[in-house]
Amino acid sequence: MEGASSKGKKELFWVLNHLTFLEAQARSRKTEAKQQPSGASQLKERVEELKKQRDRLKAEIEVHQSLQKLRASLDKNEDADVSEDSEKSKLLRLMAKQTQLKDVLLAHHLLGGYDVVKTNEDKSLCFSLPTAYQGTMLDTYHVEIDVKRTVRISRHSVPPFIDVERLAKETNMQENIRGFLDALSLHLNAFSARKQQLKLVKDLHKSVEVLESNALCSLLVLLLTTPKERTALLCSLDYSDLTRSLPTRVSVKGEETDLSDSPQWQKNVALLQETPVHEALTAMRETRHII
Structure with a gap:
């Protein structure tokens, strides 16, 4: 300047x-x-x-x-x-x-709107990547990038199940730091959103039992109960696209049959794929499909 x-x-x-x-x-x-x-x-x-x-x-x-x-x-x-x-x-x-x-x-x-400070005697830049979901601020992660010689990640607070080094290679961080930060921010916000949805399911739906979930919140298995016959249903949500907070595949199974293609449950399956899981469960409870 x-x-x-x-x-x-x-x-x-x-x-x-x-x-x-x-x-x-x-x-x-x-x-x-x-x-x-x-x-x-x-x-x-x-x-x-x-x-x-x-x-x-x-x-x-x-x-x-x-x-x-x-x-x-x-x-x-x-x-x-x-x-x-x-x-x-x-x-x-x-x-x-x-x-x-x-x-x-x-x-x-x-810089794409990222907060950044100089560190290590101006040899590195430390970027802050905040996450939010539905207007609620969640966790903030930090990535320190060495820019003095070869551009590389020196340290970070990103969860280990998000492969930061792989993202750096895929986005060519050497020549496009902002592209790398955008991709990482997308993954972090999607992860925080899935984690927040899981928390809301546990807080808002006491009758729904969480049978399985993983650290990345990319797999969720719920035990649902129908109101009339009190039949237990197994609902599986697969979030294979880690840049999204909605599942790519949903299945609902009874004791012996797969209900995903049944006329009664097709709408619910579509609802679970298009709506955050805690909101979809609320709608299913209001229509008396689950308790």
Whole structure:
């Protein structure tokens, strides 16, 4: 950014020098212009216009330099060497904060919205990946990436059953850190959502027994009970797509038969595939398919 500012200053000074040259060139033609009244009038207007442009550019350079000074003091939490009572200084301070905020927002956008801090004497970047489900903030995970030489993962707090190294290779983290973070965030949010759904099943549906689940929450086996015959049903949910929080396959079995294709249970199976499991169970209980 400092390089860009330096380049901008050079361009402004070049314009000023060029305007000065044009002004001198106009004066050198003054004698000839006197012999041509209409031309003299045009040249005079042109000179005045160039002077105004020069004055405006000088003012812009002064503002730019003041902003750079103020931004440096804001970054260091120091007071700038300007009068606090001056309206000009207040405006400059406001403009400095605005440009500072724009830079922060730009960096935030380039990083995909991930919070990042420098670690290990600026040799590594530590990214925070928060997870949420249905408006509730859940766990936050951290990944530290060494960027000094070869880009690599130095440490992380991601659960071991999510293969971080495999994701890094698949997304070509060497050249696309944001792509890797997006993929990892997708997996983490899906995992947190499945885990939260399992928690809600246990909290909201006391009559439903969780017979089996794994650490990744990619497999869920529930024991359901019908209200009339009090028949026990085995409901299996397979979340083979680990980037999603909904199952890819659902089966419902009675004591001896598979009920998944029966007219009575087809709607429930579709509901379990298209709706979070705790909400699907609530709907099935309201329709008196389970207790």
